[in-house]
Amino acid sequence: MITVDHISKDFITNSRSVILFKDLSFKVKEGEILTILGPNGCGKSTLLNMIAGIEPVQSGQIRIDKGQPASAEHVAYMLQKDLLLPWLSVIENIRLGIKIKGFYTPDTEKKIENYLVDLGIRHLKDSFPNHLSGGERQKIALIRTLILETPILLLDEPFSAIDYNTRLELQKTIFTYSKENHTTVILISHDIDEAISVSDRIIILAHKPGGIKMELEINSTIADRNPVTARFDPEFSEYYRIIWQNYPR
């Protein structure tokens, strides 16, 4: 469980104080997939940085589980840019995070191998990133994130720059992973379709100073729900309509 408790954040730009958000509170249940939608510059990425523990919280608190503060230990973070290091091969890039975290075991290699096969990029194992397509690179970044096996997954628009088919494939991988491992996921997105098809709950943030404009539970009636089948849900368009009407412009 993640508890965001009355946090505020402001910063100074051009000698003017800008309030990013004021008194923001929400909770994310264990194993839940929460999508945060919101306009540009409303502080979504800053919020995720604070949950990841790489940006300090000015006031208020963010707690993980039983009162522990946010830290890199619990969290795997995936960003919009794949950030593969060009001088490392694909497999070395994947190993990088888990080695730094100190979670690397002999078992890790087998898991990496399985992901590489599942996502159809096993043949690229020894290639270098600058020879790969955007989709392939983001797949590698995803494996690098998932093998950390942290209880929380933070995703900052990781699919915004890749083609539709790859995007669906990666959404599916994350969805299945979260449901199988009971991993809590916070996804930042601009894409309403994406939000409805992968999330259990959606939060829409308002323009800054950002507060929660709307919260929406997604109760799909589809039996074997995944990011593809979720789109067949008759309720899908209704959810879309509600979000569209409440989306800050």
Next chain:
Amino acid sequence: MKKTYLFLFRLMPLLILLLAWEFIFSSTGKGAFLYSKPTLILASLIENFKSGLLINDLKVTGSETLFGFLLGNSLGLMLGFSLWYSKLIAYISKPYIIVIGSIPIFSLAPMTIIWFGTGMFAKVMMAAISTFAVSVAQSYDGAQQVDESQIKLLKTFGASRWIIFRNIIIPSSFIWVISSLRLNVSLALLGAFIGEFISSDQGLGHRILKASSLYDTTMVFSALLCLIFLAFVFNWGLGLLEKKVSYWKNQS
């Protein structure tokens, strides 16, 4: 085929220069005495290589340059990178580096003789001092150019500053480092040369000084060609090193 033609075109100016130089003065006149001639230089090169004179000079200047280059750059790179590592060190040392960088290094040459003697060590130190400031500045700049989001990524893994340094700063600033090394080859060579020029009994700087005071322009040009050859060898070695460290650019 096209490439061969291009290469021939490239050789043309050199060829024209050599031919003009060769035939503009008569072999016995004043012109040849003052400016020498390509054929005379070639003959001198062959003769002095056979006698071992120029080979010895090449070895001396080459090793002074190499050791000075290695010493100056290792110290320079270490300091440059440590400036990234500690903001405090960066703050303290920045004005000093700017001052050191702006000293015309060759004004220090007489002092190096007083401090380090007239032997080879003084020349090594001259070469080292010549390269130091550039490599500090270049490695510090290189470390500053690193993509901030890559650092952010490593922070999400809980990486310490040392791990970030090792995994990101060093490899990604290598491009800057290599270019500083290239620049430093000629500075190191110049440092060693000036050291020899001021006081020595061997090396290419000594050879040029001695030959010019005897109006032996042919020897001056021969030694000059040896200097060019040294610079070429060093640059070639650095080219190999560059290829080696940027292996990931060419492999698929």
